[in-house]
Amino acid sequence: MEQPHLAGPSPINPITCVDMHTAGEPTRIIWNNIPPLAGTLLEQRAQAKSRFDEFRRLLMLEPRGHYDMYGAILRPETELVVSGQADMGVLFMHNEGFSTMCGHGTIALGRFLVDVDEKIFPRRKHLSYDPDSRTTALNLHVPCGIVRVTVPTLSSGKSDAERPVSFVSVPSFATATSLTVSVPEKYRWAELGGRSSVTVDIAYGGAYYCMVSAEELGFPGGLGEVALQDMDRASKLLKETVVANPELQYLTRDSRTAEEGFLYGVMITDSRLGHVSAVEGSAASRAQLDAGSEETGLCFFANQQIDRSPTGSCVAARVALAYAAGSLAKGEKRVYNSLVTRAHRGLAGFVGSVFDDAGSGGVRVCVEGYAYYTGYHTFVVEKEDGLGVDGFSVRDIAL
Template sequence: MHTAGEPTRIIWEGIPPLTGALLEQRAQAKSQFDQFRRVLMLEPRGHYDMYGAILRPETELVASGEADIGVLFMHNEGFSTMCGHATIALGRFLVDVDESIFPRRKQLKYDAASGTTALNLHVPCGVVQVSVPTLESGKSDPSRPVSFISVPSFATAISLEVPLSEKYQWPELKGRASVTVDFAYGGAYYGMISSEELGFPGGLDDVKLQEMDIATKLLKQAVVANPDLEYLTKDILTGKPGFLYGIMITDRNLGQVDASEGSAASRAQLDATSEETGLYFFANQQIDRSPTGGCVAARVALARAKGALSVGEKRVYNSLVTRAYNGLSGFVGSVFDEAEGDRGQRSVRARVEGYGYYTGYHSFVVEKEDGLGVDGFSVRDITL
């Protein structure tokens, strides 16, 4: 499937034997079955920017009744903790399949008044509540957006000056030894920086992909290598450490596309406020074609922390792809609710809306004689 142009390869059969709690299954996948990820994500069956979701019908939260099914997310580097675009695609897929793929499918609750089916999805960062538009036939309705309620999301730093030693500076800085960055959590940890602050005054209307790739990679490395910045990826509610998933380049000068002549999906966003366009580099510098659902939750939390967003106010977040094609729509983000922790820490749960579509059904083959096929490769990572 794809969501706003970003692929989700959903795997339901032929999965290695993963057992235990979901995070234990994720650890097993990373340590024992990484070849499985490489075969399905990288060439010759995938590509550098492929994304995948492995269905996990049995997890500890499924057993307790808190979730209906679990999932593991994977990409060009490993296994992530959250993925909004894949959650949107999975919402439709899980409503459409039968019990042979989704054992608890018949237990999902359908609300006739709203024409939606509710699904609790256990992802590595927690449980997200998914609402899937559903036709009277019981199949998902592609003409209306899927939405999900994020895990508690929060800002970890606003307008932070990140120091850059010489080894982490890129040419477009022109000698500057620091940049100003926002950091927030939306199921994973994200850094947000404007294109101008990154050293590209032409913004995302004048995209320099190779140069921006280098700049975001060096910025991410500078943050990760600095022990004084470890708090940026620490849960403000639990104190658990995390990792910086990627860097989002933002451009507020590129707001919402004129959707009046676009698809029904894009026209449905006209009641939302224009926000910004973003270009997201994550994992091993993978580029997200979608506006990045987890990062939309993080940006909603960030905007709320800045006092720039009221509860229920909707904002559209675009990617370069959704801006370029009228047939696609950006993601709509809003504050669903908010809470305050024991020590005054504030978090929000964001509602994220988007459209996912089917692209095909595939069976992948690995022949034991194929010395290349049992792994996977990337031309980009080959050192000549």
Template sequence: MDGLKEIIGDVALREPIKCVDMHTTGEPTRIIYSGYPNLTGTLLEQRAQALTEYDHIRKRLMFEPRGHWDMYGAILRPDTELVASGKADMGVLFTHNEGYSTMCGHATIALGRFLVDADESIFPRGKKLRYDKDISSFHLSLHVPSGPLEVTVPALPNGKSDPSRPVSFLSVPSFATGVSVKIPLSPEYRWPELGDRTFITADFSYGGAFYCIVDAEELGFSGRLADVELGKMDHASKQLKAAVNANPDLSFCTKHPITKEMSYLYSIMIVDTSLRAGHGSEENDTSGLDHAGEETGLCFFANQQIDRSPTGGAVAARVALAYNQGKLSVGQRRTYHSLLSQRTGMGGFTGSVIEALPSSSEQPHVRVRVEGSAHYTGMFTAVVEEKDGLGRTGFALHQLEGCQR
């Protein structure tokens, strides 16, 4: 801000918001740590208030000209009910192109590093973090809208985060809600690759948000994820999501047993269990856990936003689904790739079942450990110049009337 004043002089700049940008396997996290308006109440109440009163700020920070359609953000919330009770060290609200997520694994991985590195003015409880000398790591609890996440951040001797080792978090209780569910597709919800089929079969699982998990070949794509036509898969996933949301008979697939705010379909995760990175992910595995292979996924979430990372919440959901199906046991881990990590051999997440939890449901609940790496990309102060009408709320070019991408 001060540097900008030196360049442009006495021009009126308003509403400065300070941000740090990071990426987790290429998926951005814009961490908003100063300048966001005050929010009150529980974290879910703060989420609702952000939507009703300050959504223009979300658009300003996520959309053009400061961001783009696939930008992702995290708003630090130091005052939540779990922070007040000592059950969490920091709260956070997650933002995307449509609104506010209930869970985000890639952002949690980035936030782990950022919070360990942040000074006391940003993270008042930072000096009280638990340090585990046996693994040279800090432990912190992050309060996200779906519940608390236990985050482990490797540290250097100087007390800062270690970028050479992965951050991990323990998921909220995760569980499958529908296995091999038949989804009828009336004419308005079909896509060309289906041919004359009138239904598809998919699975549903929860990892802090609800995911519909479907094989690429089941959608009609014979090349699966080895030969991706993003535009066509975007259309198919959008149609499938609309079909699920319009069918009351499928509401059980996205019904959270406790919290109504979680009960909606967040994402379509298109998977290919045959596609591996081929870079020897298992060779560098020092966890001591039994490795149970690899798979690749393409995640469309929110308003058809594409995740560059393997999607941490979906890793928890997919591990819970595999456990439900008897394909993954406690103590086994699996590597999950996005298109980016599969093509480059860099940045795959690993997921493992840490424990089976007691549950009154017929479906088993598990706690999942998700591991991945995040890195800093920059920092900036977002401002609004007094006469800048476009920059105040931001825009998405392809959403303007008569524009399509």
């Protein structure tokens, strides 16, 4: 039988992917039949956005994906790979476009890159193995810089699923702490009651996040009484409030480089919620052994996509924020849970800690987590398929 393929101006042959999850959040890793992208990693990202967005839609949206799918496109040739500073490049994508950083995806990629051969990962044999810690180190070039990934490794040379992968973030920093944000009437949500402002924190961990407690957002029961639709609407309106206010644009400007950024997500936090009783000897139990504190969060990012994991880049931002506020000392570990990791015994949250000082008020953060394989796929498009590459989302259908 002849293999079906995509007809049209940008032919796409069958695409082979590996799916993984990190604390419940998917990562679809793609390495073959990728549209032609050239130049620096940021130039490749710009080309993917402007010329080949159908490739993202094909793999992220229905019928091959879903509204909350997440993907990673391997880029073995970037300027930092060529210079020897990085071992592999990657572009991250989601329901809205292409992000600058992804912590849960980095953790999944760490295992995957250690497990594959040079056909997929040309620099695989150049990786450094430490026999004392039984780990393999690699540098991953992501759109916001280089993250250092450490992958526990078995004697066979394959990754060890029983121990956490860790990465050291790009410089992370807080841009606002306990900031009062006025909410114009057109952006107010019902749970605000009679209030016209909220108090938030803004921080960067490879992407910019707005942190707000569930109570401050108008939900006195916290994340223990989750009303997803209401929290979805409230977080969306809060994000629109911040983005629409020109006086708040400085919050997403890199204080070290003055580069303009964008608000990627809103993290709703609840410091009162830890993990449910974990199974003895489970990943969740091991994750909490050395941690002095815990926090649960619900993250809405991109186009209101819900992160099933604790959100690795936001963990870096939250650690940087806690360090700046003096509530987390250097080297002290904190467990960050999502609703998923809090609810499922045996499923570990992420562990975050300050790794070192990055200068100019920033820190580099170590984030630890577990990733697992879930499947292998070959995706095709028949020329007769009316959807073609224009994947869809039921949430966005307008009749």
